[in-house]
Amino acid sequence: MKRYERFAAEISNLIRTGILAPGERVPSVRQASKAHGISPSTVFQAYYLLENQGLISARPRSGYFVRDNASRILDEPHVALQQQAPSDVAVSELVFSVLGSLRDNDTVPFGSAFPSPELFPLARLATSMTRGLRQLSSHAVISDMTTGHPDLCRQIAQRYMVNGMQLPTEELVITNGAMEALNLGLQCVTQPGDLVAIEAPAFYATLQVLERLKLRAVEIPVHPRDGIDLEVLENRLETLPIKACWFMSHLQNPLGASLSDARKAQLYALLCRHQLPMLEDDVYAELYFDQRAEVSPPQPVKALDVEGLVMHCGSFSKCLAPGYRVGWISAGRHTREISRLKLMTTISPSLPAQVALADYLQNGGYDRHLRKLRLALETQQTAMLAAIDRYFPEDTRVTHPHGGYFLWCELPEHIDSLALFQQALAHGISLAPGPIFSATQGFKHCIRLSYGHPWDAASERAMQTLGELLKAA
Amino acid sequence: MKRYERFAAEISNLIRTGILAPGERVPSVRQASKAHGISPSTVFQAYYLLENQGLISARPRSGYFVRDNASRILDEPHVALQQQAPSDVAVSELVFSVLGSLRDNDTVPFGSAFPSPELFPLARLATSMTRGLRQLSSHAVISDMTTGHPDLCRQIAQRYMVNGMQLPTEELVITNGAMEALNLGLQCVTQPGDLVAIEAPAFYATLQVLERLKLRAVEIPVHPRDGIDLEVLENRLETLPIKACWFMSHLQNPLGASLSDARKAQLYALLCRHQLPMLEDDVYAELYFDQRAEVSPPQPVKALDVEGLVMHCGSFSKCLAPGYRVGWISAGRHTREISRLKLMTTISPSLPAQVALADYLQNGGYDRHLRKLRLALETQQTAMLAAIDRYFPEDTRVTHPHGGYFLWCELPEHIDSLALFQQALAHGISLAPGPIFSATQGFKHCIRLSYGHPWDAASERAMQTLGELLKAA
Incomplete structure (x- = not known):
């Protein structure tokens, strides 16, 4: 047990035994550091762990407090460690x-x-729809089919930019939700029978897509807080001819785990070493809780992607407009092939939905x-x-x-x-x-x-x- | 040369040589029948042929007239008769x-x-969009994902009904345009390597879909007026293990040919004998010219389909709302599997587009x-x-x-x-x-x-x- 873990266990014991009651302030970093003879950063590490365990929460400029529901410790689930052979999927x-x-x-x-x-601003979106359709040139209903509506592409690129990422608009392909994006992305880097690394547990649609494309799953365990087990992944990449991976680096479904920045870098280094294409399923990107002090929007693995290996898939279905079925893929080196696959299957996402979202993102108060x-x-x-x-x-x-x-x-x-x-x-x-x-x-x-x-x-x-x-x- | 063809040739000669000038009335059926000693039905056949050649046109209750552009005979193209071996597609x-x-x-x-x-009522569609979104219950944005918007399904079923067809709403799957419908339909009845009968010439997207699904093409020649050559098809079905066919029975792209009712029945009998699933690509269904006297909306092969072998694919993209990307498939015995394939790939077509179309079909003056x-x-x-x-x-x-x-x-x-x-x-x-x-x-x-x-x-x-x-x- 590391020093910060020991200190965290002490505090959690105080909470568990009721000495620190819900709503009470835990010792400040300075106090704790002095009292226990440990560095402030060790205290921070401990409080971060306790926060992750749902025992305490930060309030801006006031410090950390015991959470209301912390009267009993709800331990986090175990990691499923059993290693499985690559398997066909029939789920x-x-x-x-x-x-x-x-x-x-x-x-x-x-x-x-x-x-x-x-929870969604459906009426405001309808207003954006009316405005958007009114401004739409009639030729756009045909000319925008291949590329996606340019205003929407621009808005998506701008959100990437606000988040510190410069992704070329030419690498964006608007799709019928993220599900189509992920399907097309996986299709363009695999052949039936290929091995694909996925998470365990994984979003069930991932399993269905693998099954449909006759791909075989290599399951990588996911830690409920830290995300996929990179050691296992590294080992699997060295021993198996894995052709692609499909991971949620952020707020993974179903565990909610996110990779830290350091672990994202480690994952990206693995991708580069093995020249492994990655589908980055990031549909919960906008749903991080920002009530704590240290918040800044998390960046995806795509932010590191100088080689164009990562296909970053996003969507408005979970955070703004379910039913509109608009997602996208920032597809790196696979952009051209993905555009073509899209043209051969669904041609283009519905233009009205794109137009409404473009207007909403610009004028609707998304943030x-x-x-x-x-x-x-x-x-x-x-x-x-x-x-x-x-x-x-x-x-x-x-x-x-x-x-x-x-x-x-x-x-x-x-x-x-x-x-x-x-x-x-x-x-x-x-x-x-x-x-x-x-x-x-x-x-x-x-x-x-x-x-x-x-x-x-x-x-x-x-x-x-x-x-x-x-x-x- | 049959009797009616001989008579047609005589009339076309009169037009070609200027004896019958553009705008002039050709002899009435009764006159011609009497003068040439042939039956009225032979005269009708001949006039029908001349009409097909673009030389004459019917005016309701006035008879047939020489067309303005008939000063020279523009012959119809030859049928491409060369028989090809089944081939991979790489187009x-x-x-x-x-x-x-x-x-x-x-x-x-x-x-x-x-x-x-x-040519499309885009402003009126936008009005329907506003009305439709206003009336939409917020829960519909999630609950309608699997089945398609029920009002739109009802409207499509009603148009089938007006055209004399009772197709169960449960067999309708709304798709991202007809292209998705055709992709899903073909996917659910074939495996890579299978033979599929298609038209020659065929709509290029048909070729692309075959290429993507690694299917092999058996090309069936299309007559520029009568449609696919059923004799060749019959012969091919008897000698080759064809797993599916993809035909446009009506206004075939690119030739514009349509099967007569008799030939549709003949085709359907072939499907039944070989238990062959057919993708009926009917996206031009509504674009028949109805200025002539004898008009009635053509029925697809699907109208004969008691066995559920025909997957009838329609769309609003060519006749009402390009860019909305709404099509459908009436999928007979393959409905369940197609719904599932759709859920695994794009989940659902955009709801706003469906809502707008449902309102338009009911109130917008589609006819x-x-x-x-x-x-x-x-x-x-x-x-x-x-x-x-x-x-x-x-x-x-x-x-x-x-x-x-x-x-x-x-x-x-x-x-x-x-x-x-x-x-x-x-x-x-x-x-x-x-x-x-x-x-x-x-x-x-x-x-x-x-x-x-x-x-x-x-x-x-x-x-x-x-x-x-x-x-x-």
Whole structure:
């Protein structure tokens, strides 16, 4: 145990035993450094860890405070370490049967892949649509097909720029959501039978795409806080002919893990050494929680990409305009081939949606909306963590992600999450069972819960019901 | 030569020699029947042939008249009869290089794949968009993803119904334009290496899709008036393990040919005998010219499809809303798999576009728009045929389609249409050279010309320039 970990354990013990109560201030960095004879940076490291564990939170210019839901320690899930042989993927049937049962409007949507539509500025987008269509030259409906609407490309490039990245507009391809971007990107660097490194657990659509393209999965474990295990990845790259990788470097679905800057650099060095193309699925980019002091928008691996190996995929579906189906790929050296693949399959994303988004990004107050959205999601996360604490069995472990809208719960080992999924559905509650996140259908006692919807009495009752189901199992 | 062909030849000779002048009435059916001692139905057959040749046209309740541009007979192109072995397709590079050079706004767009945007009710669609988005429940932006917007599905089903077809809404899948529909449909009934029967000449995107999916093409010749050669098809089905076919039964691109009802029935019987799935690409369905007396909207092969073998693909891109990228597939027995493939690739078409179209179809005056559009296209066809007559070499042969916006010209044999394409581009004129319509890059002396844009002095000059280039070649 390192020094900062030891110090963090001391503080967490104070919280666990109630000596430091919820809402109370933890010792300042200066105090703690003096009192314990450790450097301020060690204290910082410890507080950062405690923050990650959901025990304390920073308030700008006031220091760190014990969180309301910190009365019990909710440990983070274990890393799934079992190494698997590369495997064919055949998960689609299961995924579809799960997704099919999520469609009912009346269930409590803990299984949903999208935040509540109420969190999005749909009326303001409609205004942008009206304005955008009015200004659109009639020739644009044909001429913009190949390249994407130029105003939207410009707006996306500008957001990259604000985030410190200069990505050439010529390397942007607007797509029908990020899902098309990822499909096209993977298609252009693989052949059926090829090996692709993915995360374990992975977003189930990743598995479906691999299955559809007849690719084989090499699963790399993801640490619930630090992200993919780079040592395992390095080892796999040295021993297997992996042709591409598909990772979420930031707010990974389902774990919510993000790579630190140092680890991003390490990952990029691996890509370069092996000349490995990477699909960087960054659809949660805008959903980091920014209520803490040290915030700055995270940069993707793409920011390091001098060689054009990274295909960075983004989307407006999770943060602004679900249903509009507009995403993009900044495709580096694969841009030309991806444009062509797009022309051969869907030709172009819908122009009205592009026009509305371009106008909204320029005039609609996107950053104001994002701040509101992040705050709503963070509040909802706190509520869900507190409910897990209240209702779920003692030995439940759960992530404390710094953004997004998913929690990953590791339940007691005897729980069968597919059975729980069915029982919960019978009680009008949806959730996403662990096995749909794995090429080898592992994670049998895990579930993904969404806190993407405003918290209300029904959410609270549903969590209580889930807790009862778990305890009865 | 059959009796009606002989009689037609007599009449066309009268026109050719100027005895029957443009605008003059040809003998009535009763007169001709009496005078020549042939049955009225033989006269009808002959007049129908002459109409197809563009020499006469019917006026409701007044009989048949010599057309203005009929001063010279423009023969229809020959059928390309050479039988080819099944072939890999590798045409994409050529197609992209041709399409890439069509993007310039300032060229005369004879090579364009779309009619002029000025012919579409874009402002009225924008109104429908505003209304549709206002009425949309916020939950629809998520819940409608899988199935397509229900109002739009209903409207499409209603148009089928008006055309005498009862297609279950559950078999409709809304797609990102017909191109996605055709891609998904073909993907779900084939494996790489499979043989697929296609038309020769074929729409170049068909060739690109086959190339992308690594399918092999069996080219079936298309007669410029009667459509695909069913005898050749039958023969090929008996000797080759063909897994699917992709045909345009109506206003085939590029020839404009349509199958008669009898030939549709014959084709469907073949499909049933061989249990062959058919992609019916029917994107020009609404663009038939209806100025003649006997008009009724043509029915697709799908109308006969009791077995669910036909996947009927439609679109609004060519007749109402280019750039909106909304198409559909009525997928028969393959519906479930196609929905799933769509969920794995693009998830869903853009909802705003669907909402706008649903409102427009219900309230926007679609049929009025279509009547105007058809009349405009027919007028533009007459102008282009007349210009070919005036400027092109004597032995040019050309189609006289009953709809759509393409003419297929068979030029003198020594013409290299790819060279002509380059020369024309240098003069600011685009056109589509024959070889991009063939898996085996035949049709070297053929070109496709679009009359989809309003005819003006620039069009006329461009035709004159093309004529000069041809005569100088």
